[in-house]
Amino acid sequence: MGLLAGAWLLWWQGIPFLFDWDELIYGSLARQMLESGDPLSLVINGEPFFEKPPLFFWLQALAMGALGVNEWAARLPNAWVGGVTVALVVAWGSHLRGVGFGCLWGLLLLTGYVPLFFAKTGLIDPLFNLGMGLGLGSLLGADQARLVGQSGRAWLVVGALALGLAVLAKGPLGLSLPLLIWAGYKVWHPDPWPRWGEVVAFLALAGGVALSWFALEWRQQGPEWVEQFLRYQWRILTTSDGHPGPFYFHLLAFGLGCFPWAALSLTGILRTLLGKDPGAGGGSRFRRPRFRLGSAAQVMDPCQRAEHLLLVAFGIVLLLFSLVVQTKLIHYTSLLYPMGAYFAALRLQSIWAGHCSSPTLAGSHQRDEVLSRLTLWESVWIGLSGLFWLSLWLVLPWLGGSQGEGLANLGIDLTDELAWGYLKAGVDWPLYTYGPALLLLGGGLAWSIGRHKVWGWVSLLLATGLSAQLAWGWVFPRLLQHTQGGSIHFFRQFVGGEEGSAGLLSGTVGLYGFRSFVPYFYGPLQVPYAAFPAELSAWERTGQMPDYLVTWDPFVEELAELGSLQAIEQRGPFWLLKTSPSFSVSP
Incomplete structure (x- = not known):
C-alpha cells in the first residue's frame, strides 16, 4: 500500500509550477543550498532565512542533486513521505480493526480532495505531520507494551527520535503539540503512568535531536538566527501575520476540503464519543478481543485507547488553531486529515456492514440497519x-x-x-x-x-x-x-530560456512593486527587489540599477513617470521593462 501510495502521489506531481510563496521559498532555499554546497546555511536572495529549520530543505536538495532543479525534485520528498504515512496508517489500522479497515483508512487519505492535493505539494507539513504522528503512535505503543508487562523502551526511543525530527522539520510545535495532546490523553487514561526516569530520558533524546541544528547555528552565526526564529514563531502564534480568518475557518476548510468523507468523519467522531456507532461501541463485530493485565479486573482495550488518543488529538488541534493561533492558513490543521480519515473509515465500514450482514451473523440486525444509514445532514x-x-x-x-x-x-x-x-x-x-x-x-x-x-x-x-x-x-x-x-517566463530568460537552452537575454534583472519568490527558483539566485521609488533612487545613485525590471500592471504607470523605460514584453499582468542608460529617479 505504501508503494502504491507513493506511485499515486508521483503521478503528474511535477507538472504544475511551484506556487508562490511557500513552495517557491522552500524550493529556492534547497536550490541555494545545492549551489553553495553548504547544508548548514539557509539563504535566499543573499539574505539569511530565519523562519524554518532545514530538514525538509535537505531532502529537497538531495532530490535536486539527483534529478536537477525542477518541480519534480522539489516535491519528490513528499511522495516518499506520503507513501510512508499511508503504510503506517494501513499497518496501524490493520492491527486495530483488521486489514480491510486499514486499507480503507489509507484509501480515504488518497481520495479526499485537499488531503491528496496537499500530499502532492512541496510543503513541509506532510513531513512535519509524519514526525508528530509517529511520535504519538510510539507513545501509545509504549503504553500498551507496559500494560502487557513489557518495558516499551524501544517505542519511547522511536517516539523521541520522531518528535525531534518533527522539530527539525518545522519548529518547536513539533514537540509541544504532541506533548499537549499526550497530556490530554493521559488525563483520560492515566494508567500506566510512566516512570520519571523514562520521561527525562525521552525528553532529553527528543530535545537533543531538536536542538542539534540550533546549537550549530548558534556556534556558526551567534544567537541572531535563534532569536529571529523564535520571534517569528511567536508572531505566527499571536498575530494573523497577514492571514486573518474567522474562528470557524479550519472546521469549514476540513468540511469542504476533505470531500467526500468529511461528513462521515464528523459523524464518526460524535458516535465514537457517544458509543453509538456499530464500529465503536459494545458488541461491535470489528472490535479486537479485550486484554487483561494479569489477574487485575481492569479491562484494557487497545482499539478504544487508540481512538481516544485520536479524539483528543483532533479536538486539541482544531481548538488550538481555531481559538489560539491567529494565523489562518489551511495547511496549519493538516494533521486533522489522517485522524479524520480514521473516523470516516469507521463510519463507512459500519454503513457497509449494516447492509452486507445477515441477522444470524450480526445478532442485532435491526440496530445495525438504523445506525448504518446515512443521516440527512450527512447526505446534504x-x-x-x-x-x-x-x-x-x-x-x-x-x-x-x-x-x-x-x-x-x-x-x-x-x-x-x-x-x-x-x-x-x-x-x-x-x-x-x-x-x-x-x-x-x-x-x-x-x-x-x-x-x-x-x-x-x-x-x-x-x-x-x-x-x-x-x-x-x-x-x-x-x-x-x-x-x-x-x-516565470521573464526570469527564465536570464538563466537559460524556457526549456533550459541558451539564455535569451543578457544583463541583470530586478523585481519592482510586487513581492514574489519566482525569480529565486526560476531565475538568477539573486534578484534585487524594490518596493518604492526611493529604493530605485538608491540603486541609481550607487550604480546598481539592473538592466531590466519585471513588474506588475499596477506599477507600470508609476515607473513610466520616473524615467525612460522600454517595454520589451507583456504577459498577462506582468511586464518586462528595459532601463536606459539615462534612467533616473527624482529623490
Whole structure:
C-alpha cells in the first residue's frame, strides 16, 4: 500500500509550477543550498532565512542533486513521505480493526480532495505531520507494551527520535503539540503512568535531536538566527501575520476540503464519543478481543485507547488553531486529515456492514440497519460540498477559456485591471480540462443512487481520486500560467530560456512593486527587489540599477513617470521593462 501510495502521489506531481510563496521559498532555499554546497546555511536572495529549520530543505536538495532543479525534485520528498504515512496508517489500522479497515483508512487519505492535493505539494507539513504522528503512535505503543508487562523502551526511543525530527522539520510545535495532546490523553487514561526516569530520558533524546541544528547555528552565526526564529514563531502564534480568518475557518476548510468523507468523519467522531456507532461501541463485530493485565479486573482495550488518543488529538488541534493561533492558513490543521480519515473509515465500514450482514451473523440486525444509514445532514453536506467542487471544476476552465469574456456576456463588469490581466494571459483551455468535472458528476450520480451500498461509495471515491489527479495535471498548471506564468517566463530568460537552452537575454534583472519568490527558483539566485521609488533612487545613485525590471500592471504607470523605460514584453499582468542608460529617479 505504501508503494502504491507513493506511485499515486508521483503521478503528474511535477507538472504544475511551484506556487508562490511557500513552495517557491522552500524550493529556492534547497536550490541555494545545492549551489553553495553548504547544508548548514539557509539563504535566499543573499539574505539569511530565519523562519524554518532545514530538514525538509535537505531532502529537497538531495532530490535536486539527483534529478536537477525542477518541480519534480522539489516535491519528490513528499511522495516518499506520503507513501510512508499511508503504510503506517494501513499497518496501524490493520492491527486495530483488521486489514480491510486499514486499507480503507489509507484509501480515504488518497481520495479526499485537499488531503491528496496537499500530499502532492512541496510543503513541509506532510513531513512535519509524519514526525508528530509517529511520535504519538510510539507513545501509545509504549503504553500498551507496559500494560502487557513489557518495558516499551524501544517505542519511547522511536517516539523521541520522531518528535525531534518533527522539530527539525518545522519548529518547536513539533514537540509541544504532541506533548499537549499526550497530556490530554493521559488525563483520560492515566494508567500506566510512566516512570520519571523514562520521561527525562525521552525528553532529553527528543530535545537533543531538536536542538542539534540550533546549537550549530548558534556556534556558526551567534544567537541572531535563534532569536529571529523564535520571534517569528511567536508572531505566527499571536498575530494573523497577514492571514486573518474567522474562528470557524479550519472546521469549514476540513468540511469542504476533505470531500467526500468529511461528513462521515464528523459523524464518526460524535458516535465514537457517544458509543453509538456499530464500529465503536459494545458488541461491535470489528472490535479486537479485550486484554487483561494479569489477574487485575481492569479491562484494557487497545482499539478504544487508540481512538481516544485520536479524539483528543483532533479536538486539541482544531481548538488550538481555531481559538489560539491567529494565523489562518489551511495547511496549519493538516494533521486533522489522517485522524479524520480514521473516523470516516469507521463510519463507512459500519454503513457497509449494516447492509452486507445477515441477522444470524450480526445478532442485532435491526440496530445495525438504523445506525448504518446515512443521516440527512450527512447526505446534504456531501451533496453540497460535491456541488462546490463540481462548480469549481466547471468555472475555472470556462473563465480561463473565455479570457474573461464570459463574465462580460453575463453582464458582470470586472473593473479590477489586475484581474483582467490575469484572465487575458493567453492560456489555452482545451475541452478536456472539463474532465475533472465530468468524472465528479458521474461519480456523484452513482453515489446518489447507491449511497448506502458499497458500489455507490466505491464509484464516488474512484471519481474524486481520479478527478483530483486530472485537476492537478490539467487545471492547476493552467491556473498557475494565469497567475505566475508571465513572471516565470521573464526570469527564465536570464538563466537559460524556457526549456533550459541558451539564455535569451543578457544583463541583470530586478523585481519592482510586487513581492514574489519566482525569480529565486526560476531565475538568477539573486534578484534585487524594490518596493518604492526611493529604493530605485538608491540603486541609481550607487550604480546598481539592473538592466531590466519585471513588474506588475499596477506599477507600470508609476515607473513610466520616473524615467525612460522600454517595454520589451507583456504577459498577462506582468511586464518586462528595459532601463536606459539615462534612467533616473527624482529623490
